[in-house]
Amino acid sequence: MKIPIVVEDSLIPRALSWVIKIWGITLWPFILIRGKADAMTVQHETIHIRQQAELLVVPFYVLYIGFWLYRWWQLGDKRAAYFAIPFEREAYSNHDDPAYLALRKPFAWRHYVDLQSPTGRTT
Numbered sequence: 001m002k003i004p005i006v007v008e009d010s011l012i013p014r015a016l017s018w019v020i021k022i023w024g025i026t027l028w029p030f031i032l033i034r035g036k037a038d039a040m041t042v043q044h045e046t047i048h049i050r051q052q053a054e055l056l057v058v059p060f061y062v063l064y065i066g067f068w069l070y071r072w073w074q075l076g077d078k079r080a081a082y083f084a085i086p087f088e089r090e091a092y093s094n095h096d097d098p099a100y101l102a103l104r105k106p107f108a109w110r111h112y113v114d115l116q117s118p119t120g121r122t123t
Contacts, residue, residue: 003029004049008037020079028057044095047104051087054106060087070115086112 010032013022024033024041026048033041052060064087071081082088089112094100 001029004031004042004046005029006031006033006037006042008033009035020082026052028052039098040095043098043101044091046101047091047094048087050101050104051090051109063087086110 004026007030012027012032013025013034016022016025022034024031024037024045026032026045028049031037031042031045031049033045055063064085067085067087068081071084072078075081075084083092086109090109093112094104
């Protein structure tokens, strides 16, 4: 089985869009895309596949939700909280670099953790 398994025209991203609008979501080992997959979206979600694999899947989701709740509490904005999650910061910073996954070091998302900065950005 080749991972990730990309599923286009999935209803799941639409159903989960009650927090913020979701175009694609990674639920190990699947990448579920709302419409047709493009290279940048697949790259972004494949970064999440790598993050999930190195954290053995379930801890990824626990940390993801924990980071989001912390940022939502800190920022008071669901969307801003999403963009401050270290996993998302890594994926958005590198989703347009086709070489990134080949060069990515394990646990690279740790470099995007800054709990002091409200946006999660390091200076």
